[in-house]
Amino acid sequence: MSRRSSAVHVPDLVERARAGEVRAVARLVSLVEDESPLLREVMAALAPYAGRAQVVGVTGSPGVGKSTTTSALVRELRGAGHRVGVLAVDPSSPFSGGALLGDRVRMSDHASDDGVYIRSMAARGHLGGLAWSTPQAIRVLDAAGYDVVLVETVGVGQSEVDIAAQADTTLVLLAPGMGDGIQAAKAGILEIGDVYVVNKADRDGADEVRRHLRSMLALAERTEDAWRPPIVKTVARAGTGLDEVAAAIADHHAWLESTGELARRRTRRVRREIETIAVTALRSRWADLGGRSELDALAERVVAGECDPYAAADELLADS
Amino acid sequence: MSRRSSAVHVPDLVERARAGEVRAVARLVSLVEDESPLLREVMAALAPYAGRAQVVGVTGSPGVGKSTTTSALVRELRGAGHRVGVLAVDPSSPFSGGALLGDRVRMSDHASDDGVYIRSMAARGHLGGLAWSTPQAIRVLDAAGYDVVLVETVGVGQSEVDIAAQADTTLVLLAPGMGDGIQAAKAGILEIGDVYVVNKADRDGADEVRRHLRSMLALAERTEDAWRPPIVKTVARAGTGLDEVAAAIADHHAWLESTGELARRRTRRVRREIETIAVTALRSRWADLGGRSELDALAERVVAGECDPYAAADELLADS
Numbered sequence: 001m002s003r004r005s006s007a008v009h010v011p012d013l014v015e016r017a018r019a020g021e022v023r024a025v026a027r028l029v030s031l032v033e034d035e036s037p038l039l040r041e042v043m044a045a046l047a048p049y050a051g052r053a054q055v056v057g058v059t060g061s062p063g064v065g066k067s068t069t070t071s072a073l074v075r076e077l078r079g080a081g082h083r084v085g086v087l088a089v090d091p092s093s094p095f096s097g098g099a100l101l102g103d104r105v106r107m108s109d110h111a112s113d114d115g116v117y118i119r120s121m122a123a124r125g126h127l128g129g130l131a132w133s134t135p136q137a138i139r140v141l142d143a144a145g146y147d148v149v150l151v152e153t154v155g156v157g158q159s160e161v162d163i164a165a166q167a168d169t170t171l172v173l174l175a176p177g178m179g180d181g182i183q184a185a186k187a188g189i190l191e192i193g194d195v196y197v198v199n200k201a202d203r204d205g206a207d208e209v210r211r212h213l214r215s216m217l218a219l220a221e222r223t224e225d226a227w228r229p230p231i232v233k234t235v236a237r238a239g240t241g242l243d244e245v246a247a248a249i250a251d252h253h254a255w256l257e258s259t260g261e262l263a264r265r266r267t268r269r270v271r272r273e274i275e276t277i278a279v280t281a282l283r284s285r286w287a288d289l290g291g292r293s294e295l296d297a298l299a300e301r302v303v304a305g306e307c308d309p310y311a312a313a314d315e316l317l318a319d320s
Numbered sequence: 321m322s323r324r325s326s327a328v329h330v331p332d333l334v335e336r337a338r339a340g341e342v343r344a345v346a347r348l349v350s351l352v353e354d355e356s357p358l359l360r361e362v363m364a365a366l367a368p369y370a371g372r373a374q375v376v377g378v379t380g381s382p383g384v385g386k387s388t389t390t391s392a393l394v395r396e397l398r399g400a401g402h403r404v405g406v407l408a409v410d411p412s413s414p415f416s417g418g419a420l421l422g423d424r425v426r427m428s429d430h431a432s433d434d435g436v437y438i439r440s441m442a443a444r445g446h447l448g449g450l451a452w453s454t455p456q457a458i459r460v461l462d463a464a465g466y467d468v469v470l471v472e473t474v475g476v477g478q479s480e481v482d483i484a485a486q487a488d489t490t491l492v493l494l495a496p497g498m499g500d501g502i503q504a505a506k507a508g509i510l511e512i513g514d515v516y517v518v519n520k521a522d523r524d525g526a527d528e529v530r531r532h533l534r535s536m537l538a539l540a541e542r543t544e545d546a547w548r549p550p551i552v553k554t555v556a557r558a559g560t561g562l563d564e565v566a567a568a569i570a571d572h573h574a575w576l577e578s579t580g581e582l583a584r585r586r587t588r589r590v591r592r593e594i595e596t597i598a599v600t601a602l603r604s605r606w607a608d609l610g611g612r613s614e615l616d617a618l619a620e621r622v623v624a625g626e627c628d629p630y631a632a633a634d635e636l637l638a639d640s
Contacts, residue, residue, distance in 0.1 A: 015388070040628075040630045040631075044627075044628045044631065047622070047625055047626070047627060048625045049626075050625060051623055135629075189337065191516040217546065227604050263623070266623050267620055268619075270619040270622045270629065271567065271615050271618075271619040272630045273617060273629045274618055274619060274629050274636060275603065275606060275615065275633075275636075276608075277629055277632075277633035278637050279602070279603070280634045282598075282599070282600070282602070282637065285596060286598075295595065296587065298594055299586055299591040299594060302367070302593075303588045303590050304371075305367055305368045305369070305371055306367070306372060307364075307367060307457075309363060309455075309594050309597055310363050311360075312590075312594045312597075313594050313595075313597035313598040313601060314593075314601075316600050317601060317602065
């Protein structure tokens with residue numbers, strides 16, 4: 001491993017990635033995902049190039065056809081000449097940490113296309129949530145020059161909220177026969193969607209899902225100039241309706257730009273990223289892997305009843 | 321509100337709680353849960369008295385009979401002369417923040433018993449996870465002199481892991497007919513249980529659940545002197561088997577004490593508590609609610625490509 005690491009020349013790798021070399025892109029994402037010692041150097045080298053890609057989150061309950069829709073959307077976006085990156089964040093046990101779906105399965109449709117890069121990432125950290133390294137991986141694809149970065153997540157609670165925090169535009173997928181009432185009634189879904197997609201629209205009940213969703217959305221309080229999320233019907237398997245989805249994404253992007261909301265969302269996203277890095281750095285400083293740390297000493301004093309956890313936290317912060 | 325707050329005399333409240341006055345206990349938990357300005361004073365006043373209670377987590381999938389088992393276990397522990405506190409952490413939407421089950425429902429069985437205090441708490445913060453204030457509420461009940469504090473959580477992913485981090489002893493409940501294979505195969509369940517309870521043991525399939533669980537547990541690598549989680553069969557509705565559960569909890573507690581693991585677990589728990597308080601304090605310092613914060617300024621520089629998020633995090637930490 002040390003041999004491979006020592007062979008990496010970061011500026012060269014970044015240059016090759018930006019020139020469209022998929023292997024260089026993959027290598028950069030791996031350095032990020034593995035929390036390589038080169039991570040900081042990679043991030044510094046990418047900094048000048050980031051901030052151009054449109055980041056689109058794709059979420060929805062298992063079974064609504066997220067992967068099929070993502071794949072069809074990639075085809076649509078490629079047809080319009082965009083370079084597209086896809087990060088598929090898979091569920092994984094907090095203990096095993098492994099991704100359930102392999103890259104090869106997802107790649108097969110677009111394997112021969114240099115303008116598409118697809119990558120599965122393990123959802124480490126919290127169950128179903130976004131991987132800690134997802135924001136960094138988005139940054140790699142962005143800096144490498146992909147025009148659109150699709151981030152596909154399994155829609156389980158926290159990841160829905162996370163994806164909305166990461167993306168410029170969030171697509172929420174639904175499908176008939178999936179417990180429609182419950183799907184739509186979930187508060188989270190109504191809060192985060194910028195574009196709603198009713199997939200499997202050739203099946204019975206699609207119109208009802210749309211009707212139900214529309215009435216739920218109508219109840220939401222929105223200001224005069226707020227974005228009104230469109231509802232698009234698709235049959236992703238047949239490639240139907242994806243042009244409309246792509247148009248809705250473009251509309252939303254134009255709205256984000258015209259209102260200044262794009263800059264606000266991106267600043268908010270980066271704030272969160274900086275905060276997470278800072279907190280992680282502090283935690284590892286506090287943990288002080290070698291020997292008995294100050295945090296240990298404070299914890300022992302609290303256990304002994306000598307001070308309370310708030311006073312202990314004050315001391316910890318005063319010294320760090 | 322200001323009038324009620326100003327009327328609170330914390331040392332007096334703590335004294336009354338320790339004397340067994342349930343209303344004073346309830347008031348202290350509310351001050352904690354509402355993140356009252358008095359929170360720090362409350363925690364400081366409680367510090368000398370904490371660290372005596374045995375904290376027992378009760379978790380399992382919806383439908384296994386957690387509340388019934390908890391209630392029957394309370395009766396068993398009361399019969400043995402223990403004062404018992406119960407914190408029921410309920411699922412809630414990240415947006416609504418409300419607890420689904422009221423205190424009154426849960427109280428009814430033990431309403432006339434001064435030696436029992438039962439409280440529902442909203443699971444704010446992350447979906448299904450433990451409320452941020454749960455460690456503090458445990459601390460209140462502990463300092464108020466409850467011998468055993470039961471923390472009941474809905475077993476959804478993260479909360480299972482959280483509860484194991486908070487409790488001295490974690491009970492994992494299963495029941496026949498709940499998708500047994502999946503229940504037991506979930507890595508999380510096998511990692512966190514100190515005592516396994518197969519509830520509804522009068523139903524078909526209970527022995528199979530136990531057998532399956534036993535074979536899964538046998539696969540886990542354990543050192544010679546490690547705790548071997550017992551599997552207890554109960555029919556909580558009929559009050560059967562709870563004596564065995566109580567005995568298993570006592571056995572585990574004795575093992576924790578004899579091996580020094582109790583002190584280690586408690587120190588680890590308090591470490592986490594201090595860390596969370598410190599991180600929360602830092603986050604709000606960074607957010608700097610009035611005006612444009614340093615974090616905002618850094619985020620804008622990263623968005624502009626002038627620096628990378630790691631360098632920004634370094635600057636943030638250097639200044640805080």
